[in-house]
Amino acid sequence: MKPKKLFYQVVFILAFSSILGIVANFPLIEKYFKGEYRYSFLSLEKYSSITFITLAEAEELFARREALFIDSRSKEDFRASHIMEAKNIPFETHKERKDLNVPSLPLEGTLVVYCDGSECQSSVELAKRLHKMDFKDIRIFFSGWAEWVRKGLPISLENDKK
């Protein structure tokens, strides 16, 4: 087979697959251009109890003491420092377990889940698990720990509260 023919066939397959992918996923593409999936590829219809919040919203919930903050980072990171009064559910060590073992968390209350910052996804994964466990109001503070510290908001150091 001549390279030119191979090239045309490859281009045809790529174009054909792209068209199929775009047509089949048109509703998702529409949502993307309306601004969804910018934080994480999470279907907010499927996970109806989850919302994404900004630093300002997290700060307000914290100030009003209206939410319980949950830190999904590792035990070591949490021990070093965390948002004041947050609880630690280290997602990496909990993800294989069926039960997250969180009996003290209120099903109806507001939970704010966070991890390092926009690079990390463990807060999203933990929020999905909490949704499946029937928690009704889960907010993902996506810019997370990095932003909180940058703004100099209250933190706890080395106090092992869990």
Next chain:
Amino acid sequence: MIRNKHILLAFRFVVGGVFIWAGILKILDPLGFAQSIANYRIFPSALSFFLALVMPWLEVVCGAFLVFGIFRRASSFLFSGLLGAFLVLVAVTILRGIDVDCGCFGSLSQKVDYKLILTDSILLFFSLNIFFYRR
């Protein structure tokens, strides 16, 4: 290189079949696959999204072509390229010490580890044999 037609036919069915299966699982959950790609922390978010919409269809289309013997060389050429890229991605991910699911088979995915390098290498070997075979 293997020249036996029956073995090469078996290779086509294996490579095509694996990719059709992998593609269908991902087509069923495009957002889950987009998240899997994003978890590698290599591609920008928009590219992860685009790849997640298109790549599963490429796998199914190419897989079906390979199984039915349509555009055999072009399909195996694309699969060889994809598998080569997967190998580099897996190796880089292991070296960076990132602990992720590969996303290869949707929710049935395995962890990114050395076994995955072996699986991809075997499929790449099959695919290259199909590509270089001349009637």
